[in-house]
Amino acid sequence: MFHSAYIKNDTDMIKDDIRSICRNSNVSEDLGMIEYILSDKTGTLTKNTMKFKEIHIGYTSELENVSLLNFQFLNLNDIQTELENLNAKLLFALVLICCNSVEPLNGKFEGISQDEICIIEALKDNNIVLLEREDMNIKIKIDKVILKIEIKHILDFSSSRQRMSVVVRIFNKNYLFIKGSDQMMIDIKKLNQIKFL
Incomplete structure (x- = not known):
């Protein structure tokens, strides 16, 4: 006692x-009677929290926030125009919001990767919000505009591929979004297989 x-x-x-x-x-x-404690690095014994620190798009970087990704869209036509013009910032945001397994649940985000949750929360802080993920559809809100994205195919991240690839359909056009390790993305870029990184 x-x-x-x-x-x-x-x-x-x-x-x-x-x-x-x-x-x-x-x-x-x-x-x-315990002699040894075996633990992994998933946060069982730690807080398992991450904070978004820095973002780089092209030759521009921003510390502590993602204000580079602030958009002011009034309607879907604005988004469509920026996509057609291959706006790097918009495409970057779409890659981050599509290439993950995070799901919104009761106002919070749930997922197997704390990295992905941190990125999705940072996007939300800048008015790019993952509203819904169901089957092969994603609904997001950018500024005040709601955009529905159809997922055509997913190649999940694996240690051998070192990247996740998602084929999406937006405004009747297909896009291949890839998110992966630095070295893998640099190698892909060297092969000139993608328009920009």
Whole structure:
């Protein structure tokens, strides 16, 4: 019983003003028998939080925020015009919002990759919001305009490919969006297989 009270009153085990609760007096005996703790890097024992720090598009960079991606669209025609003009900033934002497995749930974003969640949250902070992901469709809001994107095909990220590729259809045109490791993207660019990176 003494050990249960000690665990309950341990100030190092308080989080968000909630004390630990020892529901079984045998817990302290079990803890005393532990010789090794094996852990992974997924945040089980850490906070597992990420903060967006910097963005580079072409020769332009922005620290601490993604204000480079601020758009002022009034309607779908504005977005269509910028896509036809191959606006690098818009295409970059679309690649980031399409090439991931993040889903919006109850006002938050859920996904297997904290990196992807961090990127989607940074986009949201700059009025590029992932509203819905269902089957092979994505609904996003850029500034005040809602855009529906049809996903035609997905090649998931793998360690051998070092990239994720998504074929999408926007305004009756198909686009291949690729997001991957730095080295893989540089190698693809060297092959002149894509218009720009």
